Amino acid sequence: MFSFILRRLAILIPTFFGITVLTFLLIHMIPGDPVMTMLGERNVDPEMYKSIMARLGLDQPLHIQYLNYLGGLLQGDFGKSFSSQSSVWGEFAALFPATLELGICALLFGTVFGILLGVLAAIKRGTFLDHGVMGLSLTGYSMPIFWWGLMLIMLFSSYLGWTPVSGRISLTYDVQPYTGFMLIDSVIAQIQDPEYNSGAFLDAVMHLILPSVVLGTIPLAVISRMTRSSMLEVMGEDYVRTARAKGLSPRRVIFVHTLRNAMISVVTVIGLQISTLIGGAVLTETIFSWPGIGKWLVDAIFRRDYPVVQNGLLIVAVLIILVNLVVDIVYGVVNPRIRHAK
């Protein structure tokens, strides 16, 4: 078990370097001169141009720039945004909780309902319910989620008026970003000023519902499919036949014997959704004007804000790899064969 973890960690290092190369090269292939963009592309004083180039280190040869960049990274320096001049890491840290909160809610939504529907579909295989669940899952998987978001906004926000259209909380509330998680911060705000901030928590919840459903739709579809197929596969295994030959009740056969083993595969899928969630967050945050890192990255790309794009992508990639590592480890723990291996 221990060596399993060590091996996985060892692979991290070359992967990390590979990502830095990738993001570095990517950014330096973007056409357009960042210095010109910064200076406004009008009549530029050549001296000013040179000094800014030097300051930003853009006059060095490419491999030197890369080494400088790498050196900075290893010291924890992720650069400064061209447009706002604040540190990239600082901006990331400020905006990340919003995406994290949205992501967690979306994943919870997708996982809970996904597993439920998947188990139901497997138990009632071949029936209307099974086909219905699979049809729904396929539809969810085939939808452009930005359109899905727009449709839900049209229905629930415009037409029915049940949910708000955008943002994390109504501007009428005075909520301080202590944790960055609106669900927690709104409760704190309500405690601090019960009269003014009454209903803040509920408001935060209402703001979270639609984006979570939209972002969680694809994970829901994928998890329900995976659960169903995993359940069906396990149900065909010999030991499930043994369990039934022991005269155990169907409920016991499913929940004790089948589910436990089916979940092993599902756990991996859940972990892999992190990548989908971040990609989906880009689109979801755009539609719901959700101030998270998805929107941040897209805006930076449009602005040619190199440090933000470069380091932002790097941080996201490392995050995903770390999460995948954790998923791998959890899988190793959950699967008894690996747990007991030397």
Next chain:
Amino acid sequence: MNQLSVADTSAATAGVITYPSPLREFIDSFSNNRGAVAGFCFLVIMVLAAALAPWLAPYDPLMQFRDHMLQPPAWQQGGSAAYLLGTDEAGRDILSRLMHGARLSLVIGFSAVIITLVPGILLGLLAAFFPNTAGRVLMRMADIMMSLPSVLLAIAIMAVLGPGITNAMIAIAVVGLPGYMRIVRASAMSELSKDYVMASRVTGAGVLRLMFFTVLPNCMAPLIVQATLGFSSAILDIAALGFLGLGVQPPAPEWGTMLATARDYITSAWWVVTFPGLTILLTVLAINLVGDGLRDALDPKLKRAA
């Protein structure tokens, strides 16, 4: 032991054995899957609409009818049969735009898949046949590329290349590459461990021959399924890029691009928002249904057990 007289039993076996051919079994299996058949029919209609759009579409997709801006669909009050699905904010007929948009989406998606397929197959085979040298490097690179969400990577590549149709195609192709590589590699590696490959090797088959004539044909099934699903995700990615303003540029009638401007009309003109997205959904759904049907029909393990 008694000696038994042998009677003539050859008549008993005459005309009894009829195994269905693999093609027949595939067609039977596929046609039994109602979803797959429905998806296939829809796709045929879509392809025809796309191919014949210049003649079939009621209007030119770029033509603006200033007197009929934001007109509702035919069955609603204020609509007319002249503009079946209504018009958009610039007075262009939505139905015509959808039909022409089909050409864009289908062609770009298909091309993206084809562009990815060839290098994907080559690299995957390379990784499988030389697992300790090229394989290691390629898999590491695939892991790195797959560590970024595909949408983000596509956007980043588009930022490098600039907006436009061909660039969108390239971006989507690059993003899909590691996926195909992995599938071909996994498939090829499992075939390589099988006896028939060993037999080929023993009779002196060279590496190239092994790669393309022995191993590759047996990897086709998962590859076909993946290519189909890749086609559908390519269409979704194109639409996403269009929506963000990075892919096909307005006024071209790409479905995602149409949705970008439609955002402002959620409250006032629901048809401008609904129809393009609905078309994307139905097309992608159809392709996925066909892909699922292909997978079920091609995977012998799922055949009904006797």
Next chain:
Amino acid sequence: MSLLNIRNLCVRFGTKDKPFLAVDGVDLTVDQGELLGIVGESGSGKSVSMMAMMGLLDGQGTVTADQMLFDGQELSALTARQKRKIIGKDIAMIFQDPMTALNPSYTVGFQIEEVLKVHIGLDRKARRQRAIELMREVEIPDPERRLSAYPHQLSGGMSQRVAIAMAIACEPRLLIADEPTTALDVTIQAQIMDLLLRLQKERGMALLMITHDLAVVSEVAQRVVVMYAGQVAEMGAVRDVFFEPAHPYTQALIASIPESCRGSRRLSTLPGMVPGQYDRPSGCLLSPRCPIAQERCVRERPELISYGDRAVRCHTPLIPLQEVKS
């Protein structure tokens, strides 16, 4: 009265327009404490028929029978819940591959104790005690420690012993063993067989042994059923069926044992193969391969006819049998 009495058991797979009869009109009786062998090659339907009776086919095939009496009770008339009180308790089954028959996520002790909990309702301490006793009975060394072992940590022979322990935990009247030694090493096979026989004698349990090993059946069983392509070809007392076979298939089976061909250079076989889904003859299922097939055999399916204790399904049995209507 016999313990188990099955008449005309049929199991149908496939679609409506292309049905496949994996089990076709099987009749079977097992008496208290008797050892019955069911022999046949792969695909003869011997496993499927027993799993169908136990209700383990899980809706994959359609099971019909004129009669399925266990201890006087008609099994098909029971509700699912009532049936579950019998399965695992009064009728138990062990399977061919012990390495996949146990749930890899739970300890061996848990899986044995589970049967005790569900059927007998012992409390935790009593369950643990009983599980240890059972493991000792099936000759598992150091049972206290083995309770917390996981199946993948055990060998094939050990796993099969655990499966047997689970099966006999509730003192069943009938134990069905589906090729219990096929997947094991030869030396272990003998040990497991001895174990099963010992348990059968000590507990007065009826044992239904499904196997393709004729030698074992001839040594230990009282009666035998020979199956071919889903049908019963012949059945009767072991001594009668094996030493004076009436059905050509039985004779071919016996002749194919290597010991029977001592002195000759080639092993004796029947030409052709067992019919599958697509090539079932309209007459006798053996007729394409049978060395003594007549014109009537190709045309007409023979019925299973009883002659007292024996039954044969053949138009031209090898030995003349007294027709005794039973």
